[in-house]
Amino acid sequence: MSNDRDAIEQIEQHLMSPNQAWLLGAGISKNAGVPLMDPLTDRVRKKIVALEDKLVLDVLFEELPVKSHVEHLLSHLGDYVALAERAKHDEIKIGASTVKTEALRHAHAEVVQSIAETVRWGYRPAHDEVPEQVGGPGQSIISIDEHRAFVQTLFRTTQAGLQERRGPVRLFTTNYDTLIEDALSLCSIPYWDGFSGGAVAFRNFSFGEAEPATGHRAHLIKLHGSIDWRLGDDGRVWRVRDGDQYPATATRVLIHPQSTKYTATQRDPFAAQFDLLRRSLATKSDNVLAVCGYSFGDEHINLEIEYALSAPDNRTTAIAFLCETNGMPDCITKWRASSWAKRLYVVTDKGVYAGSNGPLHADKNGGARDWWTFSGVTKLLKDGAGGQL
Secondary structure: OOHHHHHHHHHHHHOOOOOEEEEEOHHHHOOOOOOOHHHHHHHHHHHOOOHHHHHHHHHHHHHOOOOOOHHHHHHHHHHHHHHHHHOOOOEEEEOOEEEEHHHHHHHHHHHHHHHHHHHHHOEEOOEOOEOOEEOEOOEOOOOOHHHHHHHHHHHHOOOOOOHHHOOOEEEEEOOOOOHHHHHHHHOOOOEEOOEEEOOOEEEOOOOOOOOOOOOOOEEEEEOOOOOOEEEEOOOOEEEOOOOOOOOOEEEEOOOOOOOOHHHHOOOOOHHHHHHHHHHHHOOOOOEEEEEEOOOOOOHHHHHHHHHHHOOOOOOEEEEEEOOOOOOOOHHHHHHHOOOOHHHEEEEEOOEEEEOOEEEEOOOOOOOOOOOOOHHHHHHHHHHOOHHHO
């Protein structure tokens, strides 16, 4: 058997594992109409209309590296809020400007609200001769087709016959859209996400508690929060419908800031979410972590994966689906040279990497493979790689 075929068959077998988790990133929602970070940043800056907020954000962006995006902005803004709150006069100097703490808080809230509205209704930037598309209330441009196809395939095809001898599939996501949970519901897949209730729900899961053992085929763990999570004045986290004025809320729990992420993950709900990721990866039983749509840009998540898989008794196999056109992520290059590289597979547009070997199974005509995309992964799960060899 050739190395090419052997690697493909091993990946297919791992994706049939009764014990598996998925890490899903922003890339899975791009075709659905949810913009990636760069166009999201551009859209948010256009949506901010208050002059004072614009001035604050412009000054902050001048301080950030050229390639910074909206999560970096929020992190930077959060750092300045913390500094201003400790200052004698409840203000802080940013560049040549002196800004009050309340102005910083207001700018932060406006950015968060703009992100939420853009993610909720969708945005497609102008491309070639196609003008930009902007969704809004009653005019959503969001599509759920790819998410529904993935869920349908994952739970009705690859997991057929395994329900009785397997635990739930853990779906970790860095996305704050609601497409995965909506797809699970549309496919009638019972899932747990740490909340109880209906359209309005309360979070009843805390750090250190055990996940429910039965009753759900999927556990959905949103590592960066969600557009429908709100933090109440009483400190409770609620899941609410868009537009509801109750329960009384102080702010929207939306993302997990970049530079302050370590501090943020020491508090619920983020502490509990990352603890679940840590527990899932630390298993001493055969286990599979499949990664799709994630660009390995969150160093905290990368370190959690590396720490767990490098443990001598760890038996998790990682399969990463990604685009290699602009180069491999630094952490993937490092992991491919590690002592546990034999438990790492990377499926890219240029071929398959099995540990330090590869690229294997490059396209015979020199073209690019599409099996790393969200729809490509779904096809791989449904039909296997045989038809693509």
